[in-house]
Amino acid sequence: MSDLVNDHLHETRNNLVNEITSLSHSQFNNRLSMNMWSIAQVCHHLVLVEQATIKAIEWGLKKVDNTQTERKNVHLILDRTKKFKAPEIVEPDIGPFEVQSIIELLNGSRNKLLIFLDTVEGKSLLAKKSFKHTALGELPLDQWIEQIYLHEQRHIEQIKEIKLLLNARH
Template sequence: MEKPVLRRDLKENTQTLLKTISYFSADKFNTVPPNGGWSAAQVCQHLILVDGGAVRLLTAEGREIDRKPGDKIPVFKKRMHDFETKMNATDPITPDGNPKDKEQMLGMLQDIRQRMTSLIEAKDLTKLVVTFEHPFFGALTRLEWIVFSIHHSQRHIYQLKKIASAI
């Protein structure tokens, strides 16, 4: 995937994500749906934890690989777009139940995504991240981490829309 295409995809995804979150009023942002699950605030906290971690991984040491740098994209794309299958977050990326300020969360997400965008140009995206393996998908390249962030947030955009219609 060419860097200009990746930058565009990340920018469009970020705009959609922030717009979707903006639809929640301040008083509904922390409301848990009647059928359970996460509030919009908890989804945002989860995305901040995941994407913030991805940004740290993008700056970590990478090594050469013996496969194409985007080989795992179809695997996690399929899983992230299976909206009927529930996935449970692991402890480090599970949100707490504390109330959150919507504007602060939006600002944090925007900042993280801006840092991710700048790293697209600054880093060799073909390198394998060796400091952490994804719990489901194993070792990912920097390219795969960025594309994962896009598809992961698409999954949560879908979830946010469901939350909005339920509350």
């Protein structure tokens, strides 16, 4: 994994934690409507996505066919005008959640990801092998890693928006 990707993962996660650390229990768990997630649910979703990404990379590495997949513009994830339906496997629990326990889950999933990536032999395989992403289609495995922090950046913007809407209510 490149230093740049590692820096982006680290910086984005720090930004996320900074956004949620000072939230009260009700700010963290309040849903503005039944078709919107709470900030806590957004964070739980990010944990689940990180865990699912590890699985996707594992499965992609095990695939026998080594077809070179075209690189995708993973930055499309940042376009919040495009809505994506979260696959069931990464839909968050209803909660409620504690801020500190979510931070621990986020730290745990990130540590698992970094440990897993350190164990990947032949890092060049990550650019050569792919696995199907629900929103982006067949995606090279190294771009699965990149989409983690881009997806997180997308949701940080959502969290900022939810915080503004919650503040407007009071």
